[in-house]
Amino acid sequence: MNGRNGKNGDGPVLRVHMGEGVVARGPHIILSPGIGSCVALALYDTDERLGGLAHVMLPETAVLAGRGAKRGDGDGAERRPLILSPFQYADTAIITLLEMLRALGAAEQRLMAKLAGGARMFPSYNGGSVGMGEQTAANVRSLLERKGIRLAGWDLGGTHGRTVEFHPGTGRMVVTAQGKEGREL
């Protein structure tokens, strides 16, 4: 992550890369470029003008273990996935983001979520089975549902990368696919 001043009077820009997450108040902007199979998970409380974004790499470890070792290891052995960052897996990413937001005064019942990413960059990979990105997206959605957090917008799946610009103060999310106009969620 690094900060720089935004244009047009917007606040500083915080960049969030793979396995990272950040919480900020408006008018900051959180930018996550080059999202492929990962999922950008944004949670926000507009009353507090507070929001956060996590660049989630993979589904929760239990789901991941269920995928087997098809693409993880060459030897078919099942291993406990390594946890290198709180934002690496869906479940810990949501818990961590929630804790950070609560610590800054967000009320869980007011929180809303927006999601983008979860693409399958190479359409024929995995022999037609569910791709890692789709699985991460589905997992994040079901975890949010279980926590009773309303999903206010999403742009998931497909076969293209995305750049996500999130405005934590207002919950505005602009998703830009390669070579296309930005789409506002």
Added chain:
Amino acid sequence: MNGPTLYSEEQLDYLKEVMNIGAGNASTALSQLMGRDVVIEMPRILEVSIAEAHSLFGGAEEPVVCAGMDLVGDVAGTLFFLAQDEEKNKIEAYVGKYLNGAMKKEARESAFEEVANIIAGVFLTAVHDYTGLHVYHTVPVVVRDAVEALFEEPISTVFTAAPKAVIAEIEFVSLPDGMRALLSMIPTPAALEKILGSMKGVRQGYGMGE
């Protein structure tokens, strides 16, 4: 690169050697396909943590053309053949010209995929001959997108089993025009162990054992 490395200098040098041997054969094939000289640059072996992974791409959001393949057999992982738009067009034009216009438009459009297929096959055959490992690749799928988005899935997969991802790259440069294309291999941690495990046999085979 920050933090401790997982692999010794000797191991990473050996990986460089494997890449070099594969790339030598691949560059000959590329040269024949394009009808011009192709040289390879010194292989790059990059070892990155999660926090460092994005630095591989330098924040580049410009799209690249990428033929993506899975590695299968003794070694699992991902193999990418990458080029900028302009370079991809050059490759297709050279291959088309070399084949003396025999290629139809559709064939020319899939020339990049064909080149990737041939390069990967030749590269992996050389890796097999050197290491004794059986490695094959799936049919290439060509896409055009931001490089960071393309690498996310293979890199994310590596980080489920190792704290560092190793990416081995070889750059091909054609002469005299300087067309550049990149072959990038992202082995899974288990696959990398297998490749490094072949070092002893290779060293002994060459009379270089301990």
